[in-house]
Amino acid sequence: MAELLLSNARVVTMDPACPSAQAVLARAGRIVRVGADAACRRAASAGARVIDCCGMVVLPGFIDPHLHLLAWAAALRAVDCTDARSIDEIVRRIRERAADLPPGTWVRAVGYDESRLAEGRHPTRWDLDAATTAHPVRLVHRSGHALVLNSRALALAGITVASEEPPGGVIDRRLSDGEPTGLLLEMNEVVARAVPPLPRAELVAGLREAGKRLLAAGITAVQDLSHTNGPDAANVLAALARESGFAPRLLPPAEGWPGDAAALSGDVARPIKVMLRETGERPVPDVAELAAIVRACHARGRAVAVHAVERRTVTAVVEAFTRAGVRGGEARHRIEHAGVCPPELARRIAALGLIVVSNPVFLAESGDRYLRDVAPADQPYLYDTAGLAAAGVRVAAGSDAPVVSADALATVRAAVTRTARSGTVLPGTGLDPERATALVTAAAAHAAGVEAELGRIAPGLAADLVVLSAEPHRAHARVAMTIIGGEVRWRREPDGEDRAYW
Known part of the structure; x- marks a missing residue:
C-alpha cells in the first residue's frame, strides 16, 4: 500500500x-x-x-455510532415520501409504483411526516386503498416508530377490529366502530412477519447507494444499532458490504436483547440494544425488568444501549441502572437519543458513568415541529449536547439514518447553533465548535469502543x-x-x- x-x-x-x-x-x-x-x-x-x-x-x-444500515438500504429502494406535502401526493407516488408491480406484490413506502402534510394528519388505510387495492401497502413514518397499512396489508398482517395490542404497541382505531385506521405505533415486528424480505439484489443496491452517501458526507465508519439484529448480524452485514462494495468501516453492530441472556452471542464488542417503548402509560420494559436486563448483560461483560427519547423514559433508564447497581465507565453502557434531558437528569447520568449518543441533527430537521409540539419548559433540553457535556456526561452523536440522512456536518452545525432548517433558533445553549466536532470523531469512537483505532489523527x-x-x-x-x-x-x-x- x-x-x-x-x-x-x-x-x-x-x-x-x-x-x-x-x-x-x-x-x-x-x-x-x-x-x-x-x-x-x-x-x-x-x-x-x-x-x-x-x-x-x-x-x-467522521464516525456515525447510531444508524440502521439495512433499514436505510431498504428505504433507498422504497417509494420516497420524505418531501411529500399532502396525502394526495403520497397516494400518487404509491399508485405510480404499484402500476409497475405485479398484483399482490408489496409496495414499500417510507419517510412521511404528518406535521408537513397539508391535511395535518396521518394517512389512513382508506387513503392508501385509493392508491391500490391489488397490492398490500406499507408506509413507514419518518421516525420508523409508526407505519400505515392499506386494507389488504392489514388483512395479511392479521390485524382486525378484534385484534389486541401487543405490549408497547398501539392500533389506532376509528372512534365510531373500533375499526383499525391502518395507523400502527411500535408494531414493526408484528407487521414484518407478514412482509416478505426485500430481494437480496435490491438490498445490495440500496446498501451500495448508502455507502456512496456516507463517503460523500465524510463518514468513514458506522455502527448499526438496530434492535432487530440477531447473533449473526455482523456476518450478514459484512457479506452484504462485500457484495455491494460498501466502503466505510463496519463497527461491531448492536445485538437485540433476545429475552434471555443465555441466548446472547459471545461477541463482547457488540452492545446489547434494548428498546424502551414509550407509547403506553408506562415504559415497556418497566424499570424492574430493565434493571434485570442491565445486570444480566453487565455480568457477561456486555454493554447495554437503551433507546430512550422522552424525559420519563430517560428517567426510567437512570432508575434502572441505579437499581441494578451498575455504572458505565469502561463498560460503555449507553443511552440512545436522550431527547429531553434537563440538568438534574444529566447530572444523574454523569454520576452513573453512562454515555449518551444524542441526535442534534434532529433540531435542524424537526426543530419547527418541536417548537410547536414540545412543552416550552422542555425545549431548551431537546438534544441538549451542551447541557450534557456541562454535567460531565460523555456525549457522542449519530444520525439515526434512515430517520434522517447521515450528515456529520449537519450534526455539528445543529449542535453549535440549535437552528432549524427554517432558520428559527431553538431555546437552549449551543455546544462549542471543538466539542461539537468531537461528537462525530473522538467521542463517537469512544462510544463505539474503537478509540484505540479511530477518531483522532x-x-x-x-x-x-x-x-x-x-x-x-x-x-x-x-x-x-x-x-x-x-x-x-x-x-x-x-x-x-x-x-x-x-
Whole structure:
C-alpha cells in the first residue's frame, strides 16, 4: 500500500497531545507522522502520493455510532415520501409504483411526516386503498416508530377490529366502530412477519447507494444499532458490504436483547440494544425488568444501549441502572437519543458513568415541529449536547439514518447553533465548535469502543481522514475528500462532480 501525504493543510487532530498540524503522513493504512509540512515531507518516501490541501481543513474521518444500515438500504429502494406535502401526493407516488408491480406484490413506502402534510394528519388505510387495492401497502413514518397499512396489508398482517395490542404497541382505531385506521405505533415486528424480505439484489443496491452517501458526507465508519439484529448480524452485514462494495468501516453492530441472556452471542464488542417503548402509560420494559436486563448483560461483560427519547423514559433508564447497581465507565453502557434531558437528569447520568449518543441533527430537521409540539419548559433540553457535556456526561452523536440522512456536518452545525432548517433558533445553549466536532470523531469512537483505532489523527491510528473546505461548524463547509485506510475513497473534483472510488 503506497504512502499518502496530505500537506499544506489545517489539520485538527482531536488529539490533546498534538491538537493541530500542517501535514499528515500515512503508510500501509496507518498514520505514521503528524506535524509540520517539512518534517512530514522528509519522512515520506520518494514514491509517496502527495496531495496539496491548499489550506483546507483535515479532520479524523467522521464516525456515525447510531444508524440502521439495512433499514436505510431498504428505504433507498422504497417509494420516497420524505418531501411529500399532502396525502394526495403520497397516494400518487404509491399508485405510480404499484402500476409497475405485479398484483399482490408489496409496495414499500417510507419517510412521511404528518406535521408537513397539508391535511395535518396521518394517512389512513382508506387513503392508501385509493392508491391500490391489488397490492398490500406499507408506509413507514419518518421516525420508523409508526407505519400505515392499506386494507389488504392489514388483512395479511392479521390485524382486525378484534385484534389486541401487543405490549408497547398501539392500533389506532376509528372512534365510531373500533375499526383499525391502518395507523400502527411500535408494531414493526408484528407487521414484518407478514412482509416478505426485500430481494437480496435490491438490498445490495440500496446498501451500495448508502455507502456512496456516507463517503460523500465524510463518514468513514458506522455502527448499526438496530434492535432487530440477531447473533449473526455482523456476518450478514459484512457479506452484504462485500457484495455491494460498501466502503466505510463496519463497527461491531448492536445485538437485540433476545429475552434471555443465555441466548446472547459471545461477541463482547457488540452492545446489547434494548428498546424502551414509550407509547403506553408506562415504559415497556418497566424499570424492574430493565434493571434485570442491565445486570444480566453487565455480568457477561456486555454493554447495554437503551433507546430512550422522552424525559420519563430517560428517567426510567437512570432508575434502572441505579437499581441494578451498575455504572458505565469502561463498560460503555449507553443511552440512545436522550431527547429531553434537563440538568438534574444529566447530572444523574454523569454520576452513573453512562454515555449518551444524542441526535442534534434532529433540531435542524424537526426543530419547527418541536417548537410547536414540545412543552416550552422542555425545549431548551431537546438534544441538549451542551447541557450534557456541562454535567460531565460523555456525549457522542449519530444520525439515526434512515430517520434522517447521515450528515456529520449537519450534526455539528445543529449542535453549535440549535437552528432549524427554517432558520428559527431553538431555546437552549449551543455546544462549542471543538466539542461539537468531537461528537462525530473522538467521542463517537469512544462510544463505539474503537478509540484505540479511530477518531483522532495520531501516529499508529488508522488513516481515516476527511478533508473539508472549512471548519465543520461553518455553514459553507463541504466535504472535499474522504480517505479510509490511507486510500482516497471519495473526492469532489474541481469541476464540482462527485466521484467515489470502489
